[in-house]
Amino acid sequence: MAQKVTIEPVTRVEGHGKVTIHLDDNMNVAQSRLHIVEFRGFERFVQGRPYWEAPVLVQRLCGICPVSHHLAAAKALDVIVGAGTGHGLTATGEKMRRLMHYGQIFQSHALHFFHLSSPDFLLGYDADPAIRNVIGVALNFPDLAVQGVMMRKFGQEIIEHTAGKKVHGTGAIPGGINKNLSIEERDLFLHGADPLNIDKMIEWADSALQFFKGYYMQNRATIDDFAHFPSNHLSLVRKDGALDLYHGVLRAVDAEGNKILNDVDYQDYYNYIEEEVKSWSYMKFPYLKHLGKEKGWYRVGPLARLNTCDFIPSPMAQKEFEIYKAVTNGKPNNYCLHTHWARLIELLHSAEIMKDLLNDPDLLKTDLVSKGIKVHEGVGLLEAPRGTLFHHYKINDNDEITMANLIVSTTNNNEPMNQSVNFVAKRAMSGKAEITEPMKNQVEMAIRAYDPCLSCATHALGKMPLDIKMYDAKGNEIDHYKS
Amino acid sequence: MSETVKFTIDGKECIGKKGQYIVDAAAENGVYIPVLCHMKDVIPAGSCRVCTVKANGRNMAACTSPVEEGMSIENNTAELLDIRKAIVEMLFVEGNHFCPACEKSGNCDLQALGYKYQMMVPRFPYVFERRNIDATTPKIFLERNRCIFCKRCVRMIKDAEGRSIFAFKGRGETLEINIDHKLAANMTDEMAQLAMDICPVGAILRKEVGFNEAIGTRKYDKKVIGSDIENNHQ
Numbered sequence: 001m002a003q004k005v006t007i008e009p010v011t012r013v014e015g016h017g018k019v020t021i022h023l024d025d026n027m028n029v030a031q032s033r034l035h036i037v038e039f040r041g042f043e044r045f046v047q048g049r050p051y052w053e054a055p056v057l058v059q060r061l062c063g064i065c066p067v068s069h070h071l072a073a074a075k076a077l078d079v080i081v082g083a084g085t086g087h088g089l090t091a092t093g094e095k096m097r098r099l100m101h102y103g104q105i106f107q108s109h110a111l112h113f114f115h116l117s118s119p120d121f122l123l124g125y126d127a128d129p130a131i132r133n134v135i136g137v138a139l140n141f142p143d144l145a146v147q148g149v150m151m152r153k154f155g156q157e158i159i160e161h162t163a164g165k166k167v168h169g170t171g172a173i174p175g176g177i178n179k180n181l182s183i184e185e186r187d188l189f190l191h192g193a194d195p196l197n198i199d200k201m202i203e204w205a206d207s208a209l210q211f212f213k214g215y216y217m218q219n220r221a222t223i224d225d226f227a228h229f230p231s232n233h234l235s236l237v238r239k240d241g242a243l244d245l246y247h248g249v250l251r252a253v254d255a256e257g258n259k260i261l262n263d264v265d266y267q268d269y270y271n272y273i274e275e276e277v278k279s280w281s282y283m284k285f286p287y288l289k290h291l292g293k294e295k296g297w298y299r300v301g302p303l304a305r306l307n308t309c310d311f312i313p314s315p316m317a318q319k320e321f322e323i324y325k326a327v328t329n330g331k332p333n334n335y336c337l338h339t340h341w342a343r344l345i346e347l348l349h350s351a352e353i354m355k356d357l358l359n360d361p362d363l364l365k366t367d368l369v370s371k372g373i374k375v376h377e378g379v380g381l382l383e384a385p386r387g388t389l390f391h392h393y394k395i396n397d398n399d400e401i402t403m404a405n406l407i408v409s410t411t412n413n414n415e416p417m418n419q420s421v422n423f424v425a426k427r428a429m430s431g432k433a434e435i436t437e438p439m440k441n442q443v444e445m446a447i448r449a450y451d452p453c454l455s456c457a458t459h460a461l462g463k464m465p466l467d468i469k470m471y472d473a474k475g476n477e478i479d480h481y482k483s
Numbered sequence: 484m485s486e487t488v489k490f491t492i493d494g495k496e497c498i499g500k501k502g503q504y505i506v507d508a509a510a511e512n513g514v515y516i517p518v519l520c521h522m523k524d525v526i527p528a529g530s531c532r533v534c535t536v537k538a539n540g541r542n543m544a545a546c547t548s549p550v551e552e553g554m555s556i557e558n559n560t561a562e563l564l565d566i567r568k569a570i571v572e573m574l575f576v577e578g579n580h581f582c583p584a585c586e587k588s589g590n591c592d593l594q595a596l597g598y599k600y601q602m603m604v605p606r607f608p609y610v611f612e613r614r615n616i617d618a619t620t621p622k623i624f625l626e627r628n629r630c631i632f633c634k635r636c637v638r639m640i641k642d643a644e645g646r647s648i649f650a651f652k653g654r655g656e657t658l659e660i661n662i663d664h665k666l667a668a669n670m671t672d673e674m675a676q677l678a679m680d681i682c683p684v685g686a687i688l689r690k691e692v693g694f695n696e697a698i699g700t701r702k703y704d705k706k707v708i709g710s711d712i713e714n715n716h717q
Contacts, residue, residue, distance in 0.1 A: 050624050052586075057583075170697070171698075178697045
């Protein structure tokens with residue numbers, strides 16, 4: 001008899017989601033879907049607000065990566081106030097923002113690895129769920145758990161000293177930043193007592209990476225076999241092809257590494273990307289316009305970034321990047337669980353970049369804001385921890401926002417997450433007489449690899465009514481809920 | 484030399500000038516009485532009532548009542564503190580105050596009083612009244628959702644000929660703050676900044692400069708509202 005398996009809530013991810021898996025009469029997986037059950041409304045209720053409020057208002061989408069929204073909105077408004085994109089800011093303005101951003105990447109990646117995903121690796125995906133969590137990690141691997149907490153703390157302190165608060169600060173303003181770094185603040189991060197100094201953070205980031213590599217060597221077959229499928233990959237890269245998480249041009253490659261979006265200016269993103277709405281999720285499905293809905297979907301995030309960039313502009317991370325790329329002979333990496341590896345390389349890179357920035361005297365200068373001739377539209381993109389984040393605003397002559405479009409990292413990964421869920425569900429559950437908890441956790445692991453932020457991803461309002469339908473094995477509708 | 488009067492506030496012996504409003508005389512004696520509509524040296528409006536004290540046994544607005552010889556004033560009593568807290572709560576529920584994204588946060592007198600009186604959740608139901616914004620003048624973004632009708636802007640912001648740039652329109656539930664578009668067209672940046680600074684909430688915003696004060700440097704980031712008055716006389 002046909003069955004439906006529901007995994008709800010999906011655990012150890014940011015936000016609320018559920019997975020439904022439809023089994024046919026032979027207990028084979030017929031269809032799996034990741035449903036996002038949250039409902040937000042930021043694109044709508046930011047309309048009518050003064051444009052300079054957007055970086056502070058829209059970041060409330062999220063408590064985990066507000067800095068990404070804060071900065072993406074500020075970047076869009078840089079365009080509006082005539083400061084241009086990327087290099088239009090003062091050196092202090094841009095570098096303070098970069099420090100804030102890399103602090104955010106650092107704390108978010110540390111949070112994901114140590115708190116959310118490490119229980120699967122350290123304790124086993126089939127361990128008792130009662131201990132397969134951050135508490136279990138703390139009890140069994142106390143040193144690692146402390147490192148995770150302190151690395152996150154370091155990143156949060158960087159955010160506090162650049163944005164004003166650890167969560168939901170106000171540092172980035174249109175055209176720049178509202179504070180510089182004092183010598184005392186700088187020295188706190190450069191020479192603070194162990195472990196809260198940048199050298200210790202680099203050491204710990206490297207040690208987390210080495211741990212994962214060791215785990216990978218011992219479990220290579222399992223990791224490689226878990227949800228691998230070809231896909232396109234998209235991210236920003238610096239103009240010279242380097243990994244750059246704050247600013248760059250849009251590049252996409254296919255599963256073979258061919259460029260399918262060739263370093264284009266993101267101010268024109270809407271010429272290249274479109275979003276599809278599906279009836280069963282509050283999250284939209286973006287795709288590359290010229291390839292269409294079926295072939296144009298892509299992945300974003302650490303895996304995608306290390307597939308699109310040519311090199312990493314920091315020595316330790318570059319060395320690790322070369323080892324990582326060798327696994328796939330320089331071709332794009334399409335192994336879902338390698339996302340963790342890529343994320344840890346970025347963790348190390350972020351720490352190295354923060355050290356470079358902290359040693360840069362521009363952070364101490366006082367020329368904070370630049371402005372030019374105001375225009376009525378601006379787009380801001382950056383690489384958030386979970387992937388490419390798009391903010392697009394239009395304003396009227398009265399400085400009120402008239403349009404906002406946000407394509408959030410997790411939204412970009414919507415189709416890949418569904419593909420991964422389907423892949424793992426079929427592999428783990430098809431033909432089995434009983435659906436066990438470890439099987440369900442494997443499905444969650446597939447989602448978790450993308451570090452999705454479901455709260456961020458469901459920001460649209462008035463575009464999709466809540467409409468839920470249930471079907472039996474023959475495709476007959478057996479239940480229907482409509483809001 | 485003006486005539487002095489002696490009075491007490493919560494038993495503390497104070498000296499003031501004859502005709503001086505209680506709130507100002509109290510401040511000169513190191514006693515803080517909260518205000519939202521009052522500004523020193525401006526004709527009082529007595530509209531918010533958050534300065535309510537008990538003078539000789541009667542509830543009075545400290546911003547409109549002068550001190551008198553021998554007056555016994557109660558200020559920090561449980562009853563008065565609860566009245567003030569209730570007034571702050573009413574102001575919060577009557578408007579649409581969303582501090583997290585308000586650029587006046589940290590510089591806002593209403594928010595600061597909310598913290599001072601430890602307002603966790605208002606005891607009154609939210610009104611969620613729909614109020615229009617006026618963003619059509621070049622220097623000012625008039626955010627009526629946050630207006631508490633203190634009338635500070637009406638009394639203080641005037642052009643070179645003494646004409647008020649702001650005015651009230653309507654009565655009762657339809658009352659709203661308005662800005663004279665012709666006069667506002669000639670406002671200088673300094674006037675716009677002054678209007679924003681004297682507004683005790685975030686109803687008057689100077690355009691294009693929002694959030695330029697870093698967290699940690701704003702008026703109430705590190706000290707409780709009124710503490711400067713109290714500390715100056717220790």
